[in-house]
Amino acid sequence: MSFLRKSVNLMGSVARRQQHLKVIGGATAARDFSSKPSDDYANFPGAKAPFVSKLNLIQPEDYAPIPIYRVMDQDGYIADESQDPQLGREVVEKMFRDMVLLNTMDKILYESQRQGRISFYMTNFGEEASHIGSAAALEMRDLIYGQYREAGVLVWRGFRIDQFIDQCYGNTDDLGRGKQMPVHYGSRELNFVTISSPLSTQMPQAVGAAYAMKLRPDNDACVVCYFGEGAASEGDAHAAFNFAATLGCPTILFCRNNGFAISTPSHEQYKGDGIAGRGPMGYGITTIRVDGTDVFAVYNAMKAAREYVLKENKPVVFEALAYRVGHHSTSDDSTAYRPAEEIEIWNSVEHPISKLKRYMVHKGWFDETVENEYVKDIRKKVLKQIAVSEKKLKPNWREMFEGVYAEMPDHLIEQRSELEKHIEAHKEHYPLKNFEK
Amino acid sequence: MNIVSAQLGNSLYNCVRSNLIWPLWTRSHFTYYPTSLGTGKRMNMFNAINNAMDLALDEDKSALLFGEDVGFGGVFRCSVNLRDKYGSQRVFNTPLCEQGIAGYVISNRKLYEMCTNINNQAEIAVCIQHFAIGVANTGATAIAEIQFADYIFPSFDQIVNEAAKYRYRSGGLFDCGSLTFRVPCGAVGHGALYHSQSPEAYFAHTPGLRVVIPRGPIKAKGLILACIRDPNPCIVFEPKTLYRAAVEEVPTEYYTSQLGKADILRHGKDVTLIGWGTQVHVLLEVAETAKSKFNIDCEVIDLVSILPWDTIAICASAKKTGRVIIAHEAPLTQGFGSELASYIQEKCFLHLEAPVKRVAGWDTPFPHVFEPFYMPDKHRCLSAINDIVNF
Numbered sequence: 080m081s082f083l084r085k086s087v088n089l090m091g092s093v094a095r096r097q098q099h100l101k102v103i104g105g106a107t108a109a110r111d112f113s114s115k116p117s118d119d120y121a122n123f124p125g126a127k128a129p130f131v132s133k134l135n136l137i138q139p140e141d142y143a144p145i146p147i148y149r150v151m152d153q154d155g156y157i158a159d160e161s162q163d164p165q166l167g168r169e170v171v172e173k174m175f176r177d178m179v180l181l182n183t184m185d186k187i188l189y190e191s192q193r194q195g196r197i198s199f200y201m202t203n204f205g206e207e208a209s210h211i212g213s214a215a216a217l218e219m220r221d222l223i224y225g226q227y228r229e230a231g232v233l234v235w236r237g238f239r240i241d242q243f244i245d246q247c248y249g250n251t252d253d254l255g256r257g258k259q260m261p262v263h264y265g266s267r268e269l270n271f272v273t274i275s276s277p278l279s280t281q282m283p284q285a286v287g288a289a290y291a292m293k294l295r296p297d298n299d300a301c302v303v304c305y306f307g308e309g310a311a312s313e314g315d316a317h318a319a320f321n322f323a324a325t326l327g328c329p330t331i332l333f334c335r336n337n338g339f340a341i342s343t344p345s346h347e348q349y350k351g352d353g354i355a356g357r358g359p360m361g362y363g364i365t366t367i368r369v370d371g372t373d374v375f376a377v378y379n380a381m382k383a384a385r386e387y388v389l390k391e392n393k394p395v396v397f398e399a400l401a402y403r404v405g406h407h408s409t410s411d412d413s414t415a416y417r418p419a420e421e422i423e424i425w426n427s428v429e430h431p432i433s434k435l436k437r438y439m440v441h442k443g444w445f446d447e448t449v450e451n452e453y454v455k456d457i458r459k460k461v462l463k464q465i466a467v468s469e470k471k472l473k474p475n476w477r478e479m480f481e482g483v484y485a486e487m488p489d490h491l492i493e494q495r496s497e498l499e500k501h502i503e504a505h506k507e508h509y510p511l512k513n514f515e516k
Numbered sequence: 517m518n519i520v521s522a523q524l525g526n527s528l529y530n531c532v533r534s535n536l537i538w539p540l541w542t543r544s545h546f547t548y549y550p551t552s553l554g555t556g557k558r559m560n561m562f563n564a565i566n567n568a569m570d571l572a573l574d575e576d577k578s579a580l581l582f583g584e585d586v587g588f589g590g591v592f593r594c595s596v597n598l599r600d601k602y603g604s605q606r607v608f609n610t611p612l613c614e615q616g617i618a619g620y621v622i623s624n625r626k627l628y629e630m631c632t633n634i635n636n637q638a639e640i641a642v643c644i645q646h647f648a649i650g651v652a653n654t655g656a657t658a659i660a661e662i663q664f665a666d667y668i669f670p671s672f673d674q675i676v677n678e679a680a681k682y683r684y685r686s687g688g689l690f691d692c693g694s695l696t697f698r699v700p701c702g703a704v705g706h707g708a709l710y711h712s713q714s715p716e717a718y719f720a721h722t723p724g725l726r727v728v729i730p731r732g733p734i735k736a737k738g739l740i741l742a743c744i745r746d747p748n749p750c751i752v753f754e755p756k757t758l759y760r761a762a763v764e765e766v767p768t769e770y771y772t773s774q775l776g777k778a779d780i781l782r783h784g785k786d787v788t789l790i791g792w793g794t795q796v797h798v799l800l801e802v803a804e805t806a807k808s809k810f811n812i813d814c815e816v817i818d819l820v821s822i823l824p825w826d827t828i829a830i831c832a833s834a835k836k837t838g839r840v841i842i843a844h845e846a847p848l849t850q851g852f853g854s855e856l857a858s859y860i861q862e863k864c865f866l867h868l869e870a871p872v873k874r875v876a877g878w879d880t881p882f883p884h885v886f887e888p889f890y891m892p893d894k895h896r897c898l899s900a901i902n903d904i905v906n907f
Contacts, residue, residue, distance in 0.1 A: 256687030265686050273686035277677045283619025284678070291578075291623055291657070294605060314670070318616025325611055482684040483723045485693055485747035488776065488824040491723075 145355045147400055148380055149370035153428055155437025157375075164375050164382075168444050174215060174374055175439060176453060177234045178207040178432050183457040184240065185230075185405070188247060191465055192261075192409040197247045199261045205372070205404030207231050208431030209335050212377025213303065213399070216385060220300040222292070223271045224285040226278065227262055228335065229305045236269040240457075244464045250471035251515055256482070257474050278310040282319030282332065286394070289323070289330035293392050301388045302330040308398075309340020311354045320362040323394035330394045331384045332364075335371065337403035342416040358396030365391075371399030372431040375438075402429065475515040476502075544705060545893045546797040548762050549781075551734045556767035562759040564733035564766045565594045565698070568740040569659060571770050573602045576657075579744070581607045583617055583661030583698075591663060592700060592759050614662055618671030621660040622679050622692045622749075657694035659744060665701035665753055666710040672718070679749040680724030693747035698740065700756035701729070702794055703845050703891060708884035714793070714846040714877075716753055720823045720855065726750040726775060727822040731796040732762040735820065738773030746775055755793040778826035780833070784813035787901055788833040788840045790856060792819045795843050795892065802897040812905055822852055827859060834860045838869035839904045843892045848876040870907035875900045 119130035150162045157163045166174075185202040192200040203210065210231020217223075223232055230243070242254065246264050249257030255265060255273060265273025272281065285304035292298050310316060311334055323330055334354040338345050351357060358366030367384055369376045377399055384395040402425035406413040413422070427433060439445035480487060480495045487495075502509055559567065573579050581595060581602075587609040589596030599607040610617050662668045668675070675697070683691035703712045719727050726748050730736035736754060743750035781796065782803055789799040796818045803814035815833050819825060834840045840860055842853040853874040860872050875892040883890055 254687055254689055255685065258687060259685050263685070265689050267689045273682075273690050275678065275681070275685060277673060280619060280674055280678045283616045283674070284622045287620035287623030287658070289623075290620070291580075294578075314613075315615055315619055315674070318611075318613045318619060321611045321613065322616045322620055326608070482688050484726075484824075485683070485691070490824055490827065 139351065142352065142356075142360075144352045145366065145368045145398075147368050147370050148376050149373045150375040150379060151373045151434060151438055153434065155434055155439075155441055157438075162375075162379060164379050166375075166378070168442070170215065171435070171439065171442075171444065173235075174211050175432070175435050177211050177231065178374075178435065179450070179454060180240075180457050181207055181210070181231045181234050182432060183454055184243065184461050187458065187461045187465070188244070189405070189409065196465065196469060197261050199409055200247065201227055201262045201408045202405035203228055203230055205425055205430060206335055206337060206401050208374040208435070209333075209371040209377055209399040209401055211235055212374040213333060213381045213397075215374075216378045216381030217303060218300065218385075219270060221270065221385070222285075222288055222300065222302045223269075224281040224288070224302065224304040225271065225274055226281065226306045226310055226335075227274050227276070228307070230262070230264065232305070233264055233266065233269065233271055236266075236271065238264065238266055238269060238271075240460055241464050241468065242266070244461070244468040245471070248468045248471065249473060250468055251474050252468075252471060253474075256478055258482075279306060279313035279315035279319070282306060282310075282313075282315050283322055285330055285332075286319050286323040286326070286328045289328035289388075289394070290326055293327070293329055298329070299389060301385055302328075303333055304330060305333045305335060307340060308334055308336040308338075308345055308354055309343060309348055311357075312340075312348055320357065320364065320394075320396070324362045324364050327392050328394055329388040329392050331381070331388055331397050332394060333397045333399065335401065336398050337371075337401045339403050339407070339413070339417070341407045341411060342413070344417075353398055353400070355396060355398035362396075364394050364396045366396040366398070368398045368400065371401035372429055372434060374431060374435050401431070404430070473514045476509075476511075544757065544761065545703070545888070545891050546757075546794055547801050548732070548758070549797050549800045550762075550764045551732055551781075552764070556734075556765045558763060559733050559766040560758075560760050561730075561733045561736050561754070561762045562592055562594045564737040564764075565740060565754065566596055566598070567766065567768065568737040569595060569598060570601070572659065572741060572744050573598060573606060575770065576744075578657055579606065579659065580657065581659045581661075582610050582620075584612055584663045585609060586661055590661065592756060594661070594698070594759075614667055614670040615674055617660050617662065618674035618679070618697070621658045621695045621697070622674065622682065623658075659696050659698060659740075662697060662699045664711055664713075664756075665699045665715050666713045668697075668699055668715060675719070675725070675749070675751070676722045680722045682724075682749075684724060691747070692749055694744075695749050696740070696743045696746075697749075697751045699751060699753050700759075701753040702755040702757060703882070703887065704757045705887065706884065707882070708887075709881045712845075712882040712887075714753070714844065716792075716822045717846055717850060717852045717855075719751055720852050722823075724749065725823060727753065728775060728820060729753045729755065729793045729822060730758075730820070731755075731793060731818050732758060733764045733766045735773055735779075735818075737766055738771055739775070739820070741770065742772035742775050745772065750775075753793070757794055773820070776821045776824050776826060778820055778829040779818040780815065780829065781818055782814065782816040784815035784837065786813045786837055786839065787904060788815045788817060788830075788837045789897070789901075790817045790819055790830065790840065790842045791844060792822065793845070795845060798892070798894050798897060799843060802894045802901065805894070805898055806901050810902070810905075812901060814901065819856075825856075827863070830856065830860065831863050834864040834872075835867040838867050839907075840868075841873045841875060841897065841900050841904060843875040843897055843900075845877050845892060847879045848874055849879050851876050870904045873900050873904050 121130055152158055181203055188200050189202050191197055210229055214232040214235035245252040247261035263274040282304055285302045289302040292300055355366050355368040358364040367380045369380045384397055388395055404426045480491050585591050586595045587599050679692050701714050716727055719725055728739045730739050740752055743752055791799045799816050803816050806812040806814050842856050844851055844853055853876055857872040875896050877890055
């Protein structure tokens with residue numbers, strides 16, 4: 080007992096001393112406290128803070144908003160040369176091509192949904208730089224958890240056009256075996272955990288995975304979890320932020336703040352300083368906010384974030400600000416809740432691809448004819464793949480019963496044979512010819 | 517004879533112990549029937565669970581144990597001493613957030629292995645060593661505790677939409693089979709609305725999960741170790757009233773109980789009584805009374821596994837006796853008894869001599885002072901036996 084009391088006293092005196100130093104160091108701090116701050120330092124277990132004798136309601140306005148880091152301006156010029164990531168022509172060209180590939184594929188698949196050829200689609204328009212910039216700063220061994228609008232990360236990692244389109248068709252070459260809706264991609268090979276529809280559920284999962292990684296000897300991989308600003312309102316987001324901080328998990332919580340959750344604008348989503356504002360004061364997490372239309376800003380910030388989480392075994396909250404140029408999904412018409420002119424600005428001057436293009440022009444790395452050829456080539460490839468993928472058979476319908484458990488339990492075997500008998504007797508009512516035998 | 521004296525000892529011990537704490541709420545609605553008096557060590561259920569987790573953490577160096585207040589030993593003492601033994605990186609407290617715990621636990625072994633696949637040979641070797649656990653099965657990665665079953669609902673989304681569907685939706689690319697939830701459940705005499713619930717039926721409606729409920733220390737240890745090894749996400753609902761009340765001679769070595777299999781605890785030819793958890797002990801006592809008072813031979817079955825459940829054992833017994841009573845603490849409507857009753861009706865129709873009878877909690881929230889009137893106690897079960905025999 081006495082030992083405990085002694086150590087508490089000791090801690091108290093250390094805290095008081097530290098507090099004293101802080102007050103001397105910072106003018107703002109000194110203004111808030113009385114002349115003898117060292118005696119006023121509180122010893123509550125719940126928070127370490129000084130006492131004040133004047134009532135003061137802390138207002139959100141007392142805090143300046145977290146600034147937005149950017150490297151490249153609208154016209155594609157690097158504002159501060161020290162921030163130039165000095166990426167070689169080859170890397171920049173890959174960034175550009177991957178963004179264009181994603182953009183082109185999106186346009187065609189969106190159209191093909193409109194024509195009723197696939198059941199559903201979600202484009203990535205306007206957010207290509209967040210995907211490519213962040214993915215480029217990571218290592219392949221880093222594990223990705225996504226929401227659904229991160230296809231660019233897969234593009235960067237080498238997910239092929241046929242793999243994207245096969246998933247959308249749920250055919251026999253779909254890695255997910257035709258079980259989920261389109262755009263719910265996943266790849267073990269590329270360390271990209273299969274997407275699921277429930278929002279934010281991946282967040283605490285990513286934190287748990289990061290904890291497991293931390294325990295590996297000489298760990299040099301982190302976990303990146305992407306989510307939208309709407310998803311950040313879910314309880315699971317709170318769980319993830321708090322668990323990541325308290326349990327010390329090397330994970331980058333990457334928020335794509337694109338201004339809208341379907342029709343809900345971000346000012347109806349939260350009143351604080353975006354998602355970044357929750358990081359440092361709210362959860363005690365190191366935080367970065369960047370211009371998500373600037374691929375170099377995202378790249379630099381991700382590099383720094385990755386280094387930090389691995390060195391410190393702590394999380395980072397990463398907010399990339401952009402604009403959702405496309406509709407939420409093929410089931411949404413966004414002009415019902417926002418002006419077309421606004422969309423147009425973000426689709427031209429402020430578009431991440433246009434910005435990178437301007438940068439490349441300045442560098443003399445851009446060639447109009449080469450780009451046109453490239454887009455044409457991608458279009459051809461995507462269209463051809465659609466034709467191929469839609470003709471492929473779907474997996475055998477019996478697979479519906481597989482993977483529920485590691486091994487099929489008796490009741491599922493029984494239900495499968497019940498359906499087998501039924502189909503045998505009523506073949507004509509089922510689309511059997513589209514499915515593998 | 518041994519069993520009877522052990523029971524007597526137990527109830528005396530319980531009486532004395534609980535009298536010290538809650539004089540008003542001493543009378544428990546059941547008498548504990550130990551499974552056997554084996555050659556192990558005398559343990560109550562929380563000791564046995566502690567022992568199981570100790571073995572699991574020792575065997576699989578990747579295994580983690582976490583939840584609210586797990587670090588200092590848990591509010592039911594199940595994880596006592598484990599943090600000291602295995603370190604605060606492997607046995608730790610989480611923030612107070614069930615959906616967080618559930619989400620956190622889903623990060624799984626396969627992912628972990630996957631991430632190591634990319635790395636160099638030496639690291640793979642370390643990891644294989646790290647994970648090698650004798651059997652070719654998946655083994656343990658995470659054991660999560662939800663403090664009370666009543667508080668599992670915030671994590672319902674993570675369990676039902678995520679954990680249960682992980683393997684299926686990814687076409688087998690990913691799974692979270694190495695997770696096990698431990699969840700104290702059931703009536704405890706004075707738990708009222710939020711410390712008494714039995715939510716097994718909510719989860720029984722979820723393909724992809726395993727749900728099991730032990731009836732005592734020996735079973736609890738075996739089921740927990742089996743669930744940890746099982747390549748599917750598992751929930752172990754532990755009747756918390758048994759943590760101290762149930763004492764058995766539990767083998768100290770590693771063993772597992774078979775999942776998906778019911779235990780026939782007493783053979784009989786007249787009526788089949790099906791229950792799980794604490795209710796099994798109520799039914800065993802009822803069976804004894806039925807025999808001595810009315811000469812009715814009851815077969816008592818502990819269902820053990822709620823999902824997937826042992827259809828074969830249940831139907832065999834129903835066909836033999838022709839009369840079935842199912843008893844559970846959870847409310848009647850849409851309780852798991854409904855599933856059993858309809859299945860038995862469908863598969864054993866020609867063998868049934870009377871309608872399948874369900875004795876359950878009432879369709880009300882679990883009350884505080886009215887608990888003695890709420891429970892499907894021995895008197896209600898006994899009167900159901902009389903009804904069904906005289907149908």
